[in-house]
Amino acid sequence: MTAPVTNSQSLDAAQQGESLSVARQDQEVKGMIESVASAFDGDLAPGDLKLYRELDDLARYIQTAKEEIAALCPDDISGRHIAAATDQLDAIVAHTEEATGFILDAAECIEEAAKALEPEAGQKIAEAVTRIYEACNFQDITGQRISKVVGTLKHIDEKIGVLVSAFGGVSEDAAAVGANKDSGKADDGDAPAHPTQAGKVLLEGPQLPSAATSQDEIDALFESFD
Amino acid sequence: MAVDKKMKILVVDDYKTMLRIIRNLLKQLGFNNVEEATDGSEALQKMRNTDFGLVISDWNMEPMTGLQLLREVRSDIKLKGTPFIMITAESKTDNVVAAKEAGVNNYIVKPFNAATLKDKLEGVLGAF
Numbered sequence: 136m137t138a139p140v141t142n143s144q145s146l147d148a149a150q151q152g153e154s155l156s157v158a159r160q161d162q163e164v165k166g167m168i169e170s171v172a173s174a175f176d177g178d179l180a181p182g183d184l185k186l187y188r189e190l191d192d193l194a195r196y197i198q199t200a201k202e203e204i205a206a207l208c209p210d211d212i213s214g215r216h217i218a219a220a221t222d223q224l225d226a227i228v229a230h231t232e233e234a235t236g237f238i239l240d241a242a243e244c245i246e247e248a249a250k251a252l253e254p255e256a257g258q259k260i261a262e263a264v265t266r267i268y269e270a271c272n273f274q275d276i277t278g279q280r281i282s283k284v285v286g287t288l289k290h291i292d293e294k295i296g297v298l299v300s301a302f303g304g305v306s307e308d309a310a311a312v313g314a315n316k317d318s319g320k321a322d323d324g325d326a327p328a329h330p331t332q333a334g335k336v337l338l339e340g341p342q343l344p345s346a347a348t349s350q351d352e353i354d355a356l357f358e359s360f361d
Numbered sequence: 362m363a364v365d366k367k368m369k370i371l372v373v374d375d376y377k378t379m380l381r382i383i384r385n386l387l388k389q390l391g392f393n394n395v396e397e398a399t400d401g402s403e404a405l406q407k408m409r410n411t412d413f414g415l416v417i418s419d420w421n422m423e424p425m426t427g428l429q430l431l432r433e434v435r436s437d438i439k440l441k442g443t444p445f446i447m448i449t450a451e452s453k454t455d456n457v458v459a460a461k462e463a464g465v466n467n468y469i470v471k472p473f474n475a476a477t478l479k480d481k482l483e484g485v486l487g488a489f
Contacts, residue, residue, distance in 0.1 A: 232378060239378070239385075261389065265389060268386055271378060271382050272473065273472065274376070275471060340421070350473070353468055356454060357457070357461065
């Protein structure tokens with residue numbers, strides 16, 4: 136059972152950054168409204184009554200928002216889905232890097248072996264190997280793009296944390312609401328920890344092809360300095 | 362004046378794959394004397410111990426970025442004359458301008474091809 140909370144206690148707790156449950160916060164808002172209502176002596180004037188109704192509507196609105204956030208299971212999004220997504224993206228980077236290494240190994244072997252061929256054939260192979268080297272540029276670009284996505288996911292994760300914190304932590308209630316909405320959901324008690332990928336400090340990283348500045352445009356910019 | 366293909370070239374990138382690609386492409390162009398560093402501070406250390414005829418550097422590296430390296434090089438009385446090419450995915454105009462103002466000799470945007478690399482090398486070092 137939830138212990139009664141006075142308004143001053145709640146405010147003190149909020150000022151100290153303590154996390155209150157949805158139920159306790161609901162009790163707190165109701166307490167504030169009652170406190171405001173009790174401040175009116177005698178008959179309520181129409182304006183007072185309107186204020187009271189506005190406060191009551193506000194309390195209901197806040198309560199509904201809390202329930203909706205709880206139903207989204209923010210802890211689940213942060214602790215499970217985002218963590219899993221970043222793990223998958225990290226794995227993509229690792230696997231493509233490994234595969235690119237194998238491709239380069241093979242290309243270097245071919246390039247070396249081509250030296251024993253007739254000049255014309257050797258030249259053709261050397262040109263093909265050059266195109267392989269050029270194509271392997273993709274690994275750096277995709278790695279940087281994926282790092283940007285991981286950075287965005289971490290940002291979303293942090294924002295969810297701020298939102299949950301602003302509403303006093305909905306974890307306990309989320310479990311209850313989530314269980315009602317999705318009774319088949321697995322327990323996330325052993326969900327992976329939040330990702331800690333260091334990530335590169337990118338300025339902008341690779342731009343999308345549609346928005347990227349081309350080498351020709353950069354060359355023209357460079358020439359404009361001369 | 363002919364380009365000395367025996368010159369030492371320092372390639373700086375935190376992606377080992379990119380180091381390998383650039384090294385291989387330089388080798389195809391006849392430059393076999395290539396050293397590598399994985400960030401600006403390692404590169405600066407190497408530059409203070411060895412004379413390099415050219416630096417080819419990525420931008421986004423930790424702890425010292427390519428731009429920081431460039432500024433360090435340009436402010437060092439012994440190193441400031443070293444030709445410096447930036448190879449980076451940072452293609453925004455502001456970044457190119459920042460690099461130019463810091464004293465970069467040329468700028469290659471990733472992904473690049475062998476012809477672009479050769480063209481920029483010739484622009485900095487002279488035809489070869």
